[in-house]
Amino acid sequence: MESLTEGVWDAVISGTSLPQSLLALALSRTDLKVIHVDRNSYYGGVDAGLSLKEAEAWVEARKGTGKVFPALTWLTVTASSSESVEYGIFKAEQSGLGLARAYTISLKPQIIYAKSRFLPSLVSSQIHTQLEFQAVGAFWVFSDGELKKIPSNREDVFADDSLSVRDKRRLMGLLRHVLENNDDETAGTRQESLKIKLQGQLRIPENLEAAIQALTLTTDTTVNVDSGVAMARLKRHLLSTGYFGPGLAAVIAKYGGTSEIAQVACRAGAVGGFVYLLGHGIESIRAESAEENLVQVKLSDGTQISTRRIVGMEDDLPSDSLASLNTSQDTAPPHPVSHSISIISSRLGSFFTSASDTGPVPAVSIVLVDRGQGQAPVYLQIHSEDTGECPTGQCIIYASTVQSNPSAQHTLKSSVDHILTAASENEDNPVVLWSIHYQSNEPLTAPQSSALLFHDDYKRIFQLPKRPHDVALDDSVLDSVKAMWQEILGERSAEYDFLRFEERPDPNEEE
């Protein structure tokens, strides 16, 4: 194997979060020389799937001042806001937790809609064969102390006896309106809020608002959500429903969702000949003279690498090299988001019933907890034992809300508690066996354009944007990865198709 310090590398990719991993996958069939590093001892970066011990260590490392490693600090785009991070670990007194390795805690559990661009790209890039997909089942809303399943199609509405005739007619009108119109074209123009749209033109009674918002997976209050954005998401949900099977609108990859996809993508990079180094971060980046068009990258173990380009996400690049971010480029401002992850002592089977006798058994359920007027909703993503993330007889609840004040953690905790009470069957008394809570700063919307973010005038140091906080994986990640892929390949990008490969011949079959 070639020594790392010799020669010139075409690219150094820092961090194995999903965007970087997809980039490695996209480049894996070219003859480029690429080194892919990650300062952690595991794959996945911000999308990692961690065992219990790893998750606890992850939280411990972030407690306190928020300094993660001596060489790196958390960087904020707006210098005025300070990073206030709240981290905590809770362990119940009662026993019931399995072995630490029996769990895969997903740091970014995201569902993938059937009618997304992302799913077909997993197929065309041939990595779908290494992934097992599970069904996302019904969406629920918890409002006024009641837990209710949300109808996703006309037959669901027909069968729902809790809805009045008027409710049903309005919902039917909404269904037809969304599918027959192109309201999504106004997305981003901020013409009116979702609340106004629902109450006004669509005449949806207020008691149904939370349920409809749940289907859009929008995270702000309905007064603040842009109606064009919401209608586009609602259309996506309705068109995706039933696409792969009755009652099924989205899927998730088994064993940790996006973490599994990142791992498989990196594996493709390795098969493509890229060098992989875990446990190695970037200590510094030094530009060479302009004519050479190279940068000198120093790894955390002192290794010096000469490369044409280096790309990573904000936290994967040393802060001093990020001083001059081209501010004319669009970066959606980050917003505090509170998270909690809880292991539950029961399987909460009522969330995982199949929509029909022929349909798949879902492994994920989504709940929107309505907190009333003027308060952003809490989203709960419930993963069953079938996701492989926990032992049988248990489940995991991922909770999040776009709120940063100290009461956010209490809000998440009480949301989880409400659901446990509402969903407990028979004498089953589900409790939280273990949980962590933390805060992150994430954009709430996807970047408006896929223009590249770069840090130096000679375009050698690139930053991939953070993905927006969202229950569903946003297709915009493909756009930023593609832009980077084109930048790296230059004119040669015309020779290749982005994320579209032939099946690799099985090495065991070759004579």
Next chain:
Amino acid sequence: MASHGVPRSATREQRSVEARQKELREIEQYQSLVTEIRQGVEKKDLSPELLDKTSALLKKNPEYYTIWNVRRLIFANEFDNLVNQVQNQHLEEDKKQSQVLDIINHDLYFLFPLLLEYPKCYWIWNHRLWLLNQGSFYLTPGGARALWDDELTLVSKMLTRDSRNFHGWGYRRTVIEKLESDELNGQSLSRAEYNYTTKMIGQNLSNFSAWHTRSRLILKILNEENADAVERKQMLDEELKLIHKALFDPYDQSLWFYHQNLMSNFDPDTCQKAMAPGLSQAEKVAYVQEEREFVEDLIEDAADSKWVYQALMDCVLIEGKLTGGLSAEMNKNVQTWLEKLKELDPLRSGRWADVQHTILRRTV
């Protein structure tokens, strides 16, 4: 294969010279198979080899119905041979039955993948029926019944794959009829089938076939159970409640079809054949007025649905028949609705103009 909602497109691929040659060879093979089969039939050589040839041909083209006839000729011949053997005491009756059953099962097995691939081919369904009827003829009631029971399972599976395949629904009605027949020691399955339509409608409200089958079953149930006028009226009320519940979607044609079917109970020209023929004049008028009010209420949420105005027209015309004419106010409303219909359904504006004319003539 075409299915509901999926447009059928003739694929015209660019054919290479090789592909064209291949196709010409296949056409040649096909035509020589046809010739061989015809010759075999002329010579009355109804052998297993001929059967194999028909199998090969039918796999390529199940729509060639003459070849199915040839197949049946071969089987009929085999059955005749078996019957003769029993008569000549060379074969026992129960051995004959098991051999007949083998032949039938073997061919049902042959048909199954063809049916999956061509679920709308009349001749495949037809041949299945022929085989099963042969079973009824030659086997004991118990043995035959087993075949028909399996067939009901099969058609249920086919309807799960495509719940709106009318071949499947028609076939199901035939199978049920056989299972209920005396020759198979059957009993009425109407209530169970009625529940089946409820289930299928719950899975897809636009299922014309399910609603249609339901309407047939209701008449059957009421007759079989010797329902009196009260029970008939009760069932009518339940069905009206159901269709009102489903009409939260006033844009669905299949729902309005069923509604129209229920309204035939109130129309003096059609009520004798309907489920509740014993309704009094006053009751009919009350029902029709209630329906008119229900439909008028739908205009609020569905002002652009032509079905709503059409249903209103139907209500009013029936009311007119019952009360011997329309009030001046009703006439005015009718004219407004007809104008609306001409606007919403411009392709049929001629028809609506005609209706206008007819009503005007009546009131003159």
